[in-house]
Amino acid sequence: MQARSSSRFVTATNTTAGKQSSDAFSPTACHTANCRISFPSNKLQAIRPFDEAAVRELIMSSDAELRARLYLLRVAEPPAPALQQYVAVHGPVETVAQIRSGTAPATVLGESSRSDVDIDDDLDIIDRGEARLLTPEHDDWPFGRLSGLTARGAPLTLWLKGNGSLADLTKRAVTVTGSRAASAYGQSVAEEFGNGFARAAITVVSCGSYGIGSAAIRGALAAGGRAVVVLANGVDLPNPRAHADLYRAVIDSGGLVVSEYPFGAAPTRHRFHARCRLLAALTGATVVVEAGRRSGSLAVAGMANELGRRTYGVPGSIYSVSSQGVHELLRAGDATVATSVEHIAFVDGL
Numbered sequence: 362m363q364a365r366s367s368s369r370f371v372t373a374t375n376t377t378a379g380k381q382s383s384d385a386f387s388p389t390a391c392h393t394a395n396c397r398i399s400f401p402s403n404k405l406q407a408i409r410p411f412d413e414a415a416v417r418e419l420i421m422s423s424d425a426e427l428r429a430r431l432y433l434l435r436v437a438e439p440p441a442p443a444l445q446q447y448v449a450v451h452g453p454v455e456t457v458a459q460i461r462s463g464t465a466p467a468t469v470l471g472e473s474s475r476s477d478v479d480i481d482d483d484l485d486i487i488d489r490g491e492a493r494l495l496t497p498e499h500d501d502w503p504f505g506r507l508s509g510l511t512a513r514g515a516p517l518t519l520w521l522k523g524n525g526s527l528a529d530l531t532k533r534a535v536t537v538t539g540s541r542a543a544s545a546y547g548q549s550v551a552e553e554f555g556n557g558f559a560r561a562a563i564t565v566v567s568c569g570s571y572g573i574g575s576a577a578i579r580g581a582l583a584a585g586g587r588a589v590v591v592l593a594n595g596v597d598l599p600n601p602r603a604h605a606d607l608y609r610a611v612i613d614s615g616g617l618v619v620s621e622y623p624f625g626a627a628p629t630r631h632r633f634h635a636r637c638r639l640l641a642a643l644t645g646a647t648v649v650v651e652a653g654r655r656s657g658s659l660a661v662a663g664m665a666n667e668l669g670r671r672t673y674g675v676p677g678s679i680y681s682v683s684s685q686g687v688h689e690l691l692r693a694g695d696a697t698v699a700t701s702v703e704h705i706a707f708v709d710g711l
Contacts, residue, residue, distance in 0.1 A: 423498070428480060429453035430496050430518040431623075435478040436460065439621045439635050440514025443468035448517065453496075486624055492596050493521045503528045506643050509668045513638055516621040522596045523612040530589055530617060531643045534564035535707045536665070538640060538658035539573025539650040540683050547573055547651030547683060550675055552580035554648060557702030559586020564616070566591065566644050568636065569604055573650045573658070582610055591639050592620040593632040600628050633657060641665040646707040648673045648699060652686035659686050666695055671706055673699035 430453050437444050447469045448456045459465035460473050486492055495501055496518045507515050521527065535558055539547060555565050555577035565581040567574040569590035578588045588611045592600060596618050599605040608618050621639065622632065637657065641647055641664035649672070652658045665672045674696035677684030690696035699705055 429457045431480040431483045433517050436473045441472040442514035444472045495519045501528045503531045520596045520620050523617040525615050525617045530564045534644040536566045536644045536647040537577035538661045541572040543572035548576040551576035551650045555580025556584045559584035587616040590618045593636040594628040595624045595626040596620045597624045637661045638664050646671040650675045651683045654686045656686045672696045
């Protein structure tokens with residue numbers, strides 16, 4: 362592949378031709394299947410009736426914003442609260458300019474590991490349709506869900522695999538989490554809960570890992586429901602690898618595989634922990650089916666409580682090490698007992 366000039370960062374591109382062209386600014390350039398720019402409906406409404414100059418400006422600004430978001434995703438390790446808040450005030454394009462020139466505030470620069478990154482491969486991924494990039498500028502961004510993460514570092518953007526709407530999928534959604542080394546009891550309960558949520562048209566959100574997470578997804582899919590898998594690595598790397606077919610089934614059923622990390626990003630302990638805030642934030646309630654005292658799912662429950670979301674725990678045997686973490690949540694009043702789907706209140710404000 363021919364190397365691209367760094368000027369592509371600030372120049373809109375004709376994605377059909379695959380090269381820089383003034384045709385990229387024509388009204389038809391973004392009506393192709395490969396166009397990478399999605400226009401928020403409020404911006405389109407503002408330029409009707411049709412105004413070619415306004416459309417041209419919108420194409421340029423939207424493409425610049427997309428490129429800036431891709432750049433920020435490469436230079437910062439989530440969560441990056443100072444950077445995210447600076448972007449919210451100054452916009453992604455201006456923030457990138459200041460990071461590249463070294464004039465951004467020290468807190469922002471401190472969260473930016475480097476300034477010389479290449480986003481050409483990311484642009485190609487979008488052009489080829491391998492994944493979608495969802496930004497806060499788009500209508501499908503779940504503002505109501507993610508707004509509570511501002512102080513903790515809301516995602517700067519999200520990579521998505523699948524054609525579902527993240528905003529719609531998370532309107533009626535419950536996070537199901539628990540031990541990776543789940544018992545037969547825990548997996549059975551998780552599948553039953555996932556199945557029940559699906560029959561009630563509630564989306565199951567999960568890490569998709571071994572044990573409780575994948576069991577809940579399988580239960581939802583068996584009932585014809587939809588699921589959202591939140592990864593702690595790039596969406597191009599199924600983790601665990603054995604769940605590649607499961608993630609494909611999620612996508613084929615109208616669900617999504619989601620990550621705040623760029624393509625090629627490998628899972629790390631820090632990223633597993635950072636993912637907890639997204640699992641808690643994307644739904645109205647979190648259910649911990651089975652968890653030991655040191656289970657990462659307890660961090661999801663803790664974040665759900667911090668965000669004011671409902672938290673439930675499924676009790677297990679008093680002799681089960683796999684349930685000790687859940688029992689501690691219940692004993693401390695940090696979760697409500699749930700023994701069936703009917704016990705879960707998932708609608709905000711009720």
